[in-house]
Amino acid sequence: MAVSPKAQGKNIGWLLGQAAIYSAKDLGASKIYLESNTILKPAINLYYKLGFNKIVGHSTPYKRCNIQMELQLKD
Incomplete structure (x- = not known):
């Protein structure tokens, strides 16, 4: 997810994140994972x-990844 520098500071990232979360819930996802x-x-x-939390222990092919996070959507 990225927001153009010209559009940053206008809550667009928050709105994109919320839209992704709502879409994942609508599709029945139990969690969202990001690196x-x-x-x-x-x-x-x-x-x-x-609402994401830092997690550890997942392997990744991405050398630049130094944090993995997860959002639980269902208990």
Whole structure:
């Protein structure tokens, strides 16, 4: 997920995140998993605000990935 620099600071990332969460719920997903890099501090903060939690233990093919997060949608 990315927001153009010209559009940043206008809650578009929050709205995109919410739309993705609602869509995943509508599709019956039990969780959402993402991989990122902690150098992207605004993105990581957004993910925490959306309810994601840091997890560990998953292998990844992405060398730049240094954080994995998950949002539980169903108990």
